[in-house]
Amino acid sequence: MALETIVKVDNLKKNYGNVEAVKGVSFEIKRGEILGIVGPNGAGKSTFFSILATISKPQDGDIIVDGESITKNKQYVKKIIGYVPQELALYSSLSGRDNLNFWAGIYGFFGKEKNKVVKNVISEMDLQDVIKRRVDTYSGGMKRRLNIALGILHNPQLLIMDEPLVGVDIISKRKIMDKMLKLKSEGQAIVFSSHSTDEVEKLCDRIVLLENGSVKAYGELNDILKKYGKDSLEDIFFVKE
Ligand SMILES: Nc1ncnc2c1ncn2[C@@H]1O[C@H](COP(=O)(O)OP(=O)(O)OP(=O)(O)O)[C@@H](O)[C@H]1O
Numbered sequence: 474m475a476l477e478t479i480v481k482v483d484n485l486k487k488n489y490g491n492v493e494a495v496k497g498v499s500f501e502i503k504r505g506e507i508l509g510i511v512g513p514n515g516a517g518k519s520t521f522f523s524i525l526a527t528i529s530k531p532q533d534g535d536i537i538v539d540g541e542s543i544t545k546n547k548q549y550v551k552k553i554i555g556y557v558p559q560e561l562a563l564y565s566s567l568s569g570r571d572n573l574n575f576w577a578g579i580y581g582f583f584g585k586e587k588n589k590v591v592k593n594v595i596s597e598m599d600l601q602d603v604i605k606r607r608v609d610t611y612s613g614g615m616k617r618r619l620n621i622a623l624g625i626l627h628n629p630q631l632l633i634m635d636e637p638l639v640g641v642d643i644i645s646k647r648k649i650m651d652k653m654l655k656l657k658s659e660g661q662a663i664v665f666s667s668h669s670t671d672e673v674e675k676l677c678d679r680i681v682l683l684e685n686g687s688v689k690a691y692g693e694l695n696d697i698l699k700k701y702g703k704d705s706l707e708d709i710f711f712v713k714e
């Protein structure tokens with residue numbers, strides 16, 4: 474059965490002064506798929522994610538999420554997405570638990586239900602042993618796992634993850650990847666970026682290859698490899714047109 478579209482990116486443009494960070498990109502994300510966005514530094518990946526997460530506004534074009542425009546109905550979109558930014562967004566003087574409690578409150582959980590969702594993500598991201606400690610005493614990988622816990626707390630329909638696997642150890646990496654695959658099997662949509670072609674090949678159903686603000690290739694990995702006549706994604710990065 475064909476998967477249902479949850480995100481429709483339509484001719485999206487974003488400039489920072491003279492820099493055209495996103496130059497009119499269009500593609501779709503489906504429920505129950507993991508879409509990988511790959512591309513060199515400065516390609517526009519984080520810019521795209523911040524627009525999709527309703528943090529910044531496009532100059533032109535739009536993104537429709539679950540039938541609603543990110544520009545016209547930002548409040549609706551905000552509720553159904555989870556965003557794990559590239560730069561960690563944590564309160565470093567609070568404990569991990571207090572960071573989670575704070576965000577659970579923002580998402581409208583309280584009482585027993587709040588305790589339940591917080592407890593759940595603590596165990597899913599394996600943070601039990603450090604959860605009472607202040608975040609500024611965490612290692613880089615622990616912070617990243619907490620950041621992901623914040624993004625998935627409210628069981629979002631669409632999970633946006635900007636380089637979620639950077640700096641985490643192999644056991645945590647496996648846990649995060651398993652969680653991504655589980656969410657996908659439950660029908661959620663995940664869009665994530667990575668510089669590891671290995672991770673992308675393991676996780677993604679489809680890929681958007683972004684270069685210099687434009688979509689260079691889009692589709693299933695095998696089709697993209699065929700189009701370029703290459704055996705791996707890594708080889709495509711060395712293709713010059
Ligand atoms: N706040 C900003 N002000 C000015 N220019 C910006 C800003 N944010 C991003 N840019 C520029 O926009 C372009 C796209 O940047 P972006 O961060 O989206 O790239 P990226 O694909 O996420 O790169 P990376 O792989 O390094 O994370 C770059 O040229 C960058 O210098």
Ligand SMILES: [Mg+2]
Binds near residue numbers: 518520
């Ligand atoms: Mg980035």
